[in-house]
Amino acid sequence: MLRKITLLISFLLVVSTLSTTAQVKNVQKEAEQQGTKRINHKIDEGIDSGFDKIEDGIGSLFGKKKKKKKNQPQTEEVSTESESQTAENGIEKTNEPQMDVQWSKFDFVPGDEVIFEDGPDVMEENGEFPSRWDLEQGQVEIAQVNGETVMIFLDGGKIMPYLKNANEDYLPDVFTIEFDYYTPKDGNRLSFYLTDTKHQRSSETQEFEVTPIRVSTPDGNYVQHSDRDYSYYENGCWTHVSLAYTNGKLKVYLDDTRLINIPHYEHNPSGFTIYPYFAKAADDKAFYVKNVRIAKGGVKYYDRVLNEGKIVCNGIRFDVNKATLKPESMGPINKIFELMQKQPDLKFSVEGHTDSDGDDAKNQTLSEQRAKTVMDQLITMGISADRLSSKGFGESQPVADNGTAEGKANNRRVEFVKF
Structure with missing residues (x-):
């Protein structure tokens, strides 16, 4: 044992002398040839190597387990330093902060003054065109589905609210729009416009395309519902669409999830149009729409x-x-x-x-x-x-x-x- 201790002390003195010599040599000569950055790197490597050898020598004297080198996979043999990073009760600590995230995916609140509402009314006659709407193209009629009165879109069908001031901008600076629509089995998308495409022809085209799993904006970008895929509506389903506009800020929701959140909408909403282009009664691809409401915000x-x-x-x-x-x-x-x-x-x-x-x-x-x-x-x-x-x-x-x-x-x- 005395011999081992004597050898270790001699080794430490040699390493110390080598490190000092290396530093003097690097500063006086090599800095002029290779640059300060490379010299510092070599000095660091020499010191690290010396420390590793010293640690290995001391560890062998006191029976310590060898520390794993960098980039080697961790095993059950970890050093005392690694063990010090373990919390009490065996729970491993982590540098990742714990985040208390509060985020609402559904913050829609309808406007408090209804300016257009159509269920349609139960008194609407089956087979007739819905009395509270105007038609630009296609075919739309009143029908009863599972005991409810709905609008059935048979051949495309593009409709808009029948209003006296339809050619004017009748949407206020703060408003909400809601409606329910049924996508048939293997059905395609439904479009709605934030303009009256029949009476406001000089207005900008603002087409939004929706399916039960995604919303597409007028610029062609779309957002997918994170919890849904095609299987969600492969046999047909009802979807509630809601939209909130507040002085340039626009949000669009499918059911209870917000998909679109535009802080500065570049267009001016002026009216409302519904257009399920792919609706085809002959192919059993009819779309249904009900519970349309436009309300002024509050x-x-x-x-x-x-x-x-x-x-x-x-x-x-x-x-x-x-x-x-x-x-x-x-x-x-x-x-x-x-x-x-x-x-x-x-x-x-x-x-x-x-x-x-x-x-x-x-x-x-x-x-x-x-x-x-x-x-x-x-x-x-x-x-x-x-x-x-x-x-x-x-x-x-x-x-x-x-x-x-x-x-x-x-x-x-x-x-x-x-x-």
Whole structure:
């Protein structure tokens, strides 16, 4: 043992002398020939090599395991230095930061003033052209599908809202558009335009192409739904399309997922046109469209509470004559939830209202059930039950004329009244 120690000390002295000599030699002579950068590299290599040899020698004296060289795969034989990077309880540490990501893929909130609405109405006659629309080309008729009144596109069919001011820009600076459409088995895409292609011919063409799995913008770019592929609609399916425009900012959603988010849309939306070019009744490729709504945007929820003491939501939707929430209702409900989280002293009475269609007593019961459904949803999401109550008013408190489709749409609402 004494002999080994003597040899190690001698080795250390030799290495120290070599390192010092190398540094003097490099600085005085080689710097002039090869440059400072190369000299420093050689010095580093010499010192690293010396340290490795010293460590190996000390390790052999005290029974340490040999440290793995760089770029060699890790095995169970790791050095004490590597072991020091392991956290308590055997959990390996990592330099990657833990990210608390909060991101909503569905933040759509419908406008609060409906300016065009078509279900179509149940009183529309089967086989006739839909009365609230105008036609540019193709063939579109009213039909009943699984008990619901829809528009059926038989031969392409390009339609737009039938409005007195159709040749003008009738879309406000803040608006939303929604509709449901059915893609048939092996069906192709549907197009919609943010212009009236029949009456606003001087306007820019703003065609968006949609399928149940992707959206294509006017410039030809498309965004794919991350959770869907062709198999999603190979046998046909319904899709809810929603669009929100706010002073140049444009978002497009499929069902409950945002796909398009344009911060500065270069065109001016002026109207609305629907055109499923590939619809062919003869080949069993008919498209169906229903629940079309264009609404003027509104004030932020918190500002409404401060100014009016309540929030009026006609974007919370339910199945027909039921209290079952539709998926697109989660946009406004999520906003109410976020508001109540940020304002812990805020309490709401959730109040349901209906239009005048149907029996008074049934409307009263339905409004109560729907209000309770919304309240229960917020409680399920984490809002304390003592901050919420619910009640229904049926058709007794209209805010618009029940004689028009738009008036009925504005009367079918859920209000959040501060208490």
